[in-house]
Amino acid sequence: MSTPMGRNVIALEWLQFGLGRLVAAAAEEGLTIHLLTGERSEYAHELAELDSPHLVVHDVNTHDVAKVITTIRAIGDVAGLLNTTDTWSLVSLEVRAQLGLAGPDPACIRLVRNKALLRRRLYEHGLSRADGSPLADTDDAADVAARVGLPLIVKDSAGTGSEHVWLARTPDELTAALDEARRVALRGHLIAEPYFLGPLYSVETLTWEGRTRVLGVSSRILSAPPVFREEALAFPVALPPAVAADAEQWIEQVLKCVEYTEGFAHTEFILTDDGFEVVEINPRLGGGLVGEEISQTLDINLYATFLDLVLRRRPALMDAPLTPSRGAAHARLYAPRTGIFVGCQGQELLSGHPGGPVLRPALPAGTAVRTIAHQDGCVAVLFATGATSELALQNVLSAAGEIHVRMEGDDRG
Template sequence: MTVVSLESLTFGLGRLVEAADELGERLCLLTRDRSWYAHELAALPPGALDVVDVETFDPGACAEALARVPSPRGLINSTDTWGLVGAELAAEFKLPALDREVIALLRDKGRVRALLHARGLSRAGAVDVDPAAAGAAAAVRRATGLPAVLKDSAGTGSQNVWLARDPAELDAALDAARHATLRGRLLAEPFLSGPVYSAETLTWRGDTRLLGVSSRLMSPEPRFREEVTALPVAFPEDDRSRLEHWLSEVLAALGYTDRFAHVEFAWTLDGPEIIEVNPRIGGALVGEGLCRSLGYNVYRAMVELALGRRPELLDLDPPGGPAVAFVLGYPDRPGTLAGVSGLERLEAMPGSPRWFPTKRVGDPIEHLDDSRGYAGIVCAEGATAELATHRAVAAANVLRVRTRPEASPSEATRPGEATRSAAPDRAARNEPPGEQWYEDEDFWVEFHDFLFSERRVAQAEEILETSPLFAFPERARILDLACGAGVFTAPLARRGHRVTGLDRSAAMLERAAEACARVGARARMVRADMREHVEPEAYDVVLSLFTSFGYFEDPADNLRVLRAAHDSLVPGGELLMDLSGKEILARRTDLSRVVRQGEDLMAQVDTVLDDWTRMRSDWTLVRDGRVRRASLVWFVYSAAELRAMLREAGFTDVRCHGGFDARPYDASAERLVIRARRAEAG
């Protein structure tokens, strides 16, 4: 018996799986892009739900996918975008659902406002506006006065919403609307003065219960950007009763018979006034906030509704829990997401603050005027919504969402794809190389054949086939740090693991993606700095192989790499490192060698620096009569030194081996291979 979710909100999937399990149902997610739910899927155990990849914008493909689901008994549709498609699928497969005409009505903000205005449930009307028509500005002033709000009748996420406080702003808003891509029509309505709230309601056969109200602190005018949300708002009992009665009348007038509703309203001098009604639970972390503040998994009601049952929540008096507040994390400027600083400081702050990412490093951030611009959410708890807000804002203030000014395609890739920008030719532009050798893109391109030779590729395959240290669980979530050309990324992905290759070199990520394509595998590629890249509790395994550690000039930066790896692991997850240990290097008597690859020749001379603290390797490449030189400098570590660093980074159960065959790290050791675990939760 299966309950199907046609896409989902970004957060809440784990709660939904838990609710379905409690009711004896299997959850199946139909999605066009699993990466939308990366944070939630990473936190779930393998096999917790079925995920079906399908083009969800194609109703026919969705119907075919749904027909293949064993014993579908209900369809959950918690998003605005797929509301109508979900209603049509439910009707086709004779599954319980809200009437399609009600969904269509609620998607049209102009019709909703006109109907409520006619029923005496809204004092504000709305008019359609043709932004290209002569006299459009005058028509808006006559119908609504100023200030006025112009918005897309089918918009979402505060997108394509403009505030016009004076004639000049009205002309600018109409001009912007003329050039915007609207999902519906352009509406004009009066601006509602007063604080903004969202009510979360649950309805069954016309019986509506108010579950909670969240406050929504918005950005200064003229933006309509959500900044801080807190719930539950402690209205006086008279106001709450009045509000619940009014909401019941509003939903009844709209033909709302069952399901959750997310009702946005302003509390004006004359009382509550509708902004819009959404046939779903609130987005961002509103659902999670309801679960915590009620002490009850509200997603159980979502499953019960999909099954055509009266939700037990309507008849319960939940035990209650802490109030919750969350702050949306926006960068200061558009660009490519480079990371989030300050996450390590959250543990020392009250309210159990936590960062929930909505974007990945490398994702472009172009719009800062609406909800498309935030990269994640800081959530905190408190005894009241006011205290929770104080704690969430304090936590958000220690974080900094960083972007790079350029937003080029090379910064991030979709799963299985890679960048297409060529490596820069610095010599042709008479520019110096990067500050450090590992920042020089030309180095990785020109020395690629020696760094990632066919022999090394074959060696990686042999290691994966024979080493007991790579006996990972099926479909393990693996982060390959400094993945280079994908020597390990590709064969691990081919074996069915969910692999992310991380490197700061765009050219190497391109080679890694090509290596995956050659073996028919898909992996996610992320361009980022391994000192800063953290995906909290997203991976079962983090790899640092073939001496990919110790590059940074400041020893504290190398420790930062270990801490980032630790924080990206789930509790109980493991870090596997491989490098040339100081003890092994000290046994070497020959510190120079010459290697030939076809017609190319490379000479390598190694030098010990700073009393065995670091090593410098000077490389000279002769190719087509041209000489290219590079000097690599990195820290070298003994087993004892690395064990101490790993423990300082938070790891436990640190074990040192002398090779990938897990032999002891002793006088016969060939490599220093370390396996370290993040402590189990609790």
């Protein structure tokens, strides 16, 4: 396959972290990253540390396909477009189509971004023991419970970041969940699916020309139901050899079932007594500091793989050794309540703490925090390492206890 000749790479928004590693990889290739963003402050923490001719930031409404295309055409000499977010995955498909840029299979991306269609596909291929159900405006709790069974989850078919997810164990809880769900603005439409009991993990994979390589499995700590807020994550989980082999075979079947042909995938799953159950397939690298965790544990710059993908060459990571030298973990720090975020105290206490914890801001001081029910309420992310992922997780949770999130009004009597 020939390599594109353009020296400019478009990043249509980005994950909250990892931009610095991407720019470092681009500098080695003689490429320039052009970050198109509608909210520059999302990257303030990384942009403050980046001073490179290999990064240009363009302020543009990234939800407006026409404006994105106009911006890209003005840049010119483009090798391709990268997208690492759920929110802009469908926008990126339209932009690539209009500009004739290569990328993942559009049909696959649309399938995995529609949780109702995904659940149906997995069920039909024997990869889930239960189907889901789209919800009509006329459906009441009795209708939904009869189709899906209790307990169940009501959620946005195109949701992301644990937003708009409701657990219902009883008919009354289901009635309340439906009432609340129908009052919020959704990215997609409402669906209901079974509530699978068990711990949540995610398998991080890279696929090229239909061949998938498992990079490792991440553990997950969530807040207590009914709120599914991500609290912490560690990589790589040391699964028993037989379970690890089963997981690798299973994820290959899952990704083939949805005709996943290229790119990173972050597949969340429940490890139940009856086997693996997909929660969702995200056609991207995992969020938070997953990319940093993989980079540090495998002693690589994972973000160089994005350039292999955009330049249409076999990623080096498909053949590189995958022997972890350590474990890594991150913990999300949330505002204790809604209001104006002032800052974090206690960073001086991290010096000398096991695991070398590092605090990374997620929101600039002065930001109004409007929810603490999901990841939008995260104000900072704490990263730490350890000899194993379990030790890394203990290190980061211990260090998180030293940090105090301050809100406007905290000093008032």
